[in-house]
Amino acid sequence: MIRVLIADDEPMIRAGARAILGSDPEIEVVAEAGDGREAVALAREHRPDVALLDIRMPGVDGLTAAEELRRSVPETAVAMLTTFGEDEYVARALAAGTSGFLLKAADPRDLVAGVRAVAGGAAYLSPRVARRIIGEVSAGRLTRGAVARERIADLTPREREVLALVGAGLSNAEISRRLFLVEGTVKSYVSAILARLQVRNRVQAAIVAYEAGLVDDAGG
Numbered sequence: 001m002i003r004v005l006i007a008d009d010e011p012m013i014r015a016g017a018r019a020i021l022g023s024d025p026e027i028e029v030v031a032e033a034g035d036g037r038e039a040v041a042l043a044r045e046h047r048p049d050v051a052l053l054d055i056r057m058p059g060v061d062g063l064t065a066a067e068e069l070r071r072s073v074p075e076t077a078v079a080m081l082t083t084f085g086e087d088e089y090v091a092r093a094l095a096a097g098t099s100g101f102l103l104k105a106a107d108p109r110d111l112v113a114g115v116r117a118v119a120g121g122a123a124y125l126s127p128r129v130a131r132r133i134i135g136e137v138s139a140g141r142l143t144r145g146a147v148a149r150e151r152i153a154d155l156t157p158r159e160r161e162v163l164a165l166v167g168a169g170l171s172n173a174e175i176s177r178r179l180f181l182v183e184g185t186v187k188s189y190v191s192a193i194l195a196r197l198q199v200r201n202r203v204q205a206a207i208v209a210y211e212a213g214l215v216d217d218a219g220g
Contacts, residue, residue: 002119005031005046007039007062008054008081013104017052017081020108027115036060036068043073049119052102054081055093066096077118094207097200100124122171123202148211151197159196160214162189166202167209 004021006029008014014032021027030046033039036053037060043051051069053062066078079100080093093101100118102111114124152160158179165175172190176183190202199205209215 002027002050002115003030003046003048004028004115005033005039005043005048005051005076007033007036007051007057007065009034009057010054013054013081017111020111021115023108024112024116027112036062036065039065040068040072043069043076047073048076050115051076051078052081052115053078063092063096066093066098070097077121079114079118079124094204099201099203101203117169117171120171120173121202123166123169123206125167125169125203125206145211145213148208149213151208152212152214155193155196159189159193162186163193163197163205163209164214166190166193167206167215169206 004027006014006017006021008017011034014034018029018032021029030048031042033042035057039051039053039062040060051065051073053065055062057065062080066080069076069078077099078097079102080098081104082101083104100114100123102114102124117124152163155163161179162175165178170178172183172186175181176186179186181189190205194201194205197205197208199208206215
């Protein structure tokens, strides 16, 4: 069972997210919060697998809460609820160790898929969100693309394949099926890639993959 905490200052958003996630028998919403301070307190109490945080909340916002959760409840993965108008907050969210970015207006299936991916240790970054993130985070795109290509230069061809699929948002299980590898081998590849790229998590690795142009090569 995947245990989820939802934090949003709008009760209707919380109710909608709870209803969508409740449609999956393997997901349980264990707590709801109306601001970041309450979210952190409830996460400490319930120790959820995933904290789903609105970026903008009164008082303590989702970004501050994400940073505190990384320090005090590191076993809880964080996914941010966002809109296209809030891309300027993404750089800070990445630094806070956020594992996913979910659009409030997205298909309900995306919310379930995102929570499942994040709970499983994967990143969840839809192509639409990823491209907007790159546009905001990557000032001087050509320069950053060159830097990213240099960063991946020492990866083996197989590691580049795995990184491309991480960038496309695939979980370890999906990558193992795509590349006909044992899932444990994929985990080893991912760990090695994170270490060699010197990034904290799969979202940051996905950014490198996009900047280096690997994701378009990964196919559908």
